[in-house]
Amino acid sequence: MDGQAQRYDAIILGAGAAGLMAAARAGQRGRRVLVLERADRVGKKILISGGGRCNFTNLGAGPANYLSSNPHFAKSALARYTARDFLGMVERHGIAWHEKTLGQLFCDGSAQQIVDMLLEECARARDFGGEVAIRCGEEIDSVEHGSELGFAVTTQSGHHAAPALVIATGGPSIPKMGASGFAYDLARQFGLKIVEPRPALVPLTLGGEEVLFREISGVSAPVVAMAGPKGKQASFPEAALFTHRGLSGPAILQASSYWRPGETVTVNFLPEEAPGWLTGLKRTTPRLTLRAILRERLPQRLADILADRIGLMSELGNAPDKALAEAEKRLAAWQFTPNGSEGYAKAEVTVGGIATTELSSKTMEARRVSGLYAIGEAVDVTGWLGGYNFQWAWASGVAAGDAL
Incomplete structure (x- = not known):
């Protein structure tokens, strides 16, 4: 690295949700910040989220809504910058919003409003004696550390240096958006441990005898989906969707984050029914069949496939209580064994991602590499579906931005 490097107080790699938030926060503390983004524009994942309306946070966001090898790590950042704090910024910028189910907040208009808001917050750095420069289309050729310049970053446009470097390049999910494992490569370069990454909030695929369920592609139903180790299963009461490859929909996407290859996903198709409901119907309406009962409660094609698999064809009055109890149990805990997921795509x-044991939960700074920070999806903290991952991006970005 020669002496012609442009110097800054901090260099942030990645102009997504976490990177822009950190840049705005540091800039408004009077820092000179350079943001380098590989894509041709900032905030690409923000723009496609929530069907283009950006599910920008969740009012219920708390540590229990996140997966991490250290479930306590996210507590500090989430407590210091809450969903209400971010909502306050949204309202100051005059962005109209609405709440959908389960505390999910969306823009009334477009996700572009959130990107514009973040860019305006970055521009406000000038009011505080700071500066945020954002450069898109920048491929990182090398990152070095240890010279008198601190961190030296070389791109095709030149050399840049700063005493602080923030990794905010996300994870490898949605590669068509430019996502990659660059954050992990960089972390390894500096000796930071990585918790093995895997796709999350992802549709699951079915094979074998369960291929039959692909025949009802497009059918959706409210269920409770469960996944995870026995005794510690996470449970999600939302819609499941059958696809031409397997299972999707909010309940399945949520469960997928807890699912590991070889494990099952349990689905309760009739979560409103209490134990004993079928034997109760036998007493009151003995001439009904299970197929007819399921058709009243579920989409017809789903009802038929479940009835066929259970195989209880007689009228309820002719069915033994034991057989009805078994049917109840199966409908309340239907076991699917996915043969995989649809992957990072x-x-x-x-x-x-980057192990939380390597980072300060207060500042996001690497414990063993002074001036190196990691935030957002690059870190081993993953939220549920419904605005939780954005809230982690905002909170971790603020934590780092306040420390730069």
Whole structure:
């Protein structure tokens, strides 16, 4: 690195949600910040989120809504910058919003409003004696550390140096948006451990006898989906969607973050029914069949396939109570064994990433590399579907931005 490097107080790699938030926060503390983005524009994942309306946070966001090898790590940042704090910024910028189910907040208009807001916050740095320069289309050729310049970053446009470097390049989910494992490569370069990444919030695929369920592609139903180790299963009461490849929909996407290859996903198709409901119907309406009962409660094609698999064809009055109890149990805990997922191409986020043991939960700074920070999806903190991952991006970005 020669002496002609442009110097800054901090260089942030990645102009997504976390990177822009950190840049705005540091800039408004009077820092000179350079943001380098590989894509041709900032905030690409923000723009496609929430069907283009950006599910920008969740009012219920708390540590319990996140997966991490250290479930306590996210507590500090989430407590210091809450969903209400971000909502306050949204309202100051005059962005109209609405709440959907389960505390999910969306723009009334377009996700572009959130990107514009973040860029305006970066521009406000000048009011505080700071500066945020954002450069898109920048491929990182090398990152070095240890010289008198601190961190030296070389791109095709030149040399840049700063005493602080923030890794905000996300994970490998949605590669068509330019996502990659660059954050992990960089972390390894500096000796930081990585928790093995895997696709999360991702549709699951079915094979074997379960291929039958692909025949009802497009059918959706409210269910409770469960996945994870026995005794510690996470449970999600939302819609499941059958696809031409397997299972999707919010309940399945949520469960997928907890699912590991070889494990099952459990689905309760009739979560409103209490134990004993079928034997109760036998007493009151003995001439009904299970197929007819399921058709009243579920989409017809789903009802038929479940009835066929259970195989209880007689009228309820002619069925033994034991057989009805078994049918109840199966409908309340239907076991699917996915043969895989649709991978990073369809995954909304990544579970795993830079190990939290390497970072300060207060500042996001690497414990063993002074001036190196990691934020957002690059870190081993992954939120549920519904605005939680954005809230982690905002909170971790603020934590780092306040420390730069």
